[in-house]
Amino acid sequence: MATTSSVSNTATTSTTATAQSTFLQLLTTQLKNQDPTQPMDANQFTQQLVQYSQVEQQIATNSKLDNMIAAFTGNQTTTSLGYLGKTVTYDASTVSPTSTGATWTFTPTQGGEYTVRIRDSSGVVVQEKKVTLTANQSSEYQWDGKRSDGQSMGTQPYTMELYSGTGAATTQVAVTHKGQVSAVDMSTGTPRVTVGALNIPLARILGIAL
Structure with a gap:
C-alpha cells in the first residue's frame, strides 16, 4: 500500500x-x-x-x-x-478458518470451567461449548467449521468469546496469547509480526515484555 x-x-x-x-x-x-x-x-x-x-x-x-x-x-x-525477539501479548480472538475449521490459541489467567462462544462476522453465535482450562497455560480450542447443528460454515472471520463463571456471575474474559516475535513482514504495506505460525497486525498487539 x-x-x-x-x-x-x-x-x-x-x-x-x-x-x-x-x-x-x-x-x-x-x-x-x-x-x-x-x-x-x-x-x-x-x-x-x-x-x-x-x-x-x-x-x-x-x-x-x-x-x-x-x-x-x-x-x-x-x-x-523493535518487536523482533520480544515476547508480545496479542488479541487472539478473531481468526479466518480454513476448509477444515479453525484453531484458537490463548492463555487464560485463571483456571476453571469456561464457556466458549463462536460468532460469525454478523455477531450470530454458531457454536457454544463448555471447556475446562488451566491457569497461565497455553490452550487450544479447535473448531471444525460447523454450526452446533452440523451445518458447515464459510471461511469468513470468526470471533471466539470466552466466559468464566455461571449464571448471572458470568464474566467475559479477553482471548489473548503470548509468543516471541521471530520476523517482521512489510510485504503488504501494513506491518505484521510473526509469532509462531501466525502473521499478526501491529494493531492486535496488546503488550510487550521488556
Whole structure:
C-alpha cells in the first residue's frame, strides 16, 4: 500500500512539474510574440501569473506529501523491527478458518470451567461449548467449521468469546496469547509480526515484555 501511494504521488509530482514547464513556455512565447502596440491586458497577465503560482504551490505540496509518506513508512518499519525477539501479548480472538475449521490459541489467567462462544462476522453465535482450562497455560480450542447443528460454515472471520463463571456471575474474559516475535513482514504495506505460525497486525498487539 505504501509503495503504491509513493509511486502514485511521484507520478503526480512529475505530471504537475511538466505542466508548470509547459505553462511557463507558453507564457514566455506569448510575451515575445505580442503586438507592442496592443500589449497583453494587465488583468489577463495577472491571472496567468496567479495560475503559474498555483502550479508552483501544487508541486511543493506534492513533494511534501511524498516526504511525509516516506517518513511514515520508515517509522512503521522501525517500530515493527523493535518487536523482533520480544515476547508480545496479542488479541487472539478473531481468526479466518480454513476448509477444515479453525484453531484458537490463548492463555487464560485463571483456571476453571469456561464457556466458549463462536460468532460469525454478523455477531450470530454458531457454536457454544463448555471447556475446562488451566491457569497461565497455553490452550487450544479447535473448531471444525460447523454450526452446533452440523451445518458447515464459510471461511469468513470468526470471533471466539470466552466466559468464566455461571449464571448471572458470568464474566467475559479477553482471548489473548503470548509468543516471541521471530520476523517482521512489510510485504503488504501494513506491518505484521510473526509469532509462531501466525502473521499478526501491529494493531492486535496488546503488550510487550521488556
